[in-house]
Amino acid sequence: MQQEDYITKLLGFQGFYVRDMEVERDGDIEKAILYLGRTEDKYICSLCDNEVTSKHSSWLQEVRHLHIWKYQTILRFEKVKVRCSKLGLRG
Numbered sequence: 459m460q461q462e463d464y465i466t467k468l469l470g471f472q473g474f475y476v477r478d479m480e481v482e483r484d485g486d487i488e489k490a491i492l493y494l495g496r497t498e499d500k501y502i503c504s505l506c507d508n509e510v511t512s513k514h515s516s517w518l519q520e521v522r523h524l525h526i527w528k529y530q531t532i533l534r535f536e537k538v539k540v541r542c543s544k545l546g547l548r549g
């Protein structure tokens with residue numbers, strides 16, 4: 459198992475895997491940045507549970523997570539706005 463696979467397992471976020479990791483320094487704080495990728499290339503509409511394969515737009519979301527030893531862990535992952543075939547454009 460590769461290093462990223464271990465981290466993916468530790469993180470335990472369904473539907474995501476850790477595709478990259480880096481350490482950033484912010485003053486005295488050392489941050490471990492985890493870049494998350496989606497395990498599947500499809501999305502679920504949050505309103506009607508319709509399965510959506512095309513996205514309208516996306517942006518990078520950053521979430522503070524727990525500390526790993528001395529590192530503040532930051533999760534970075536893509537948030538998408540989907541184009542639902544039933545409801546039209548939705549977040």
Ligand SMILES: [Zn+2]
Pocket residue numbers: 503504505506507508542543544545546548
């Ligand atoms: Zn929908």
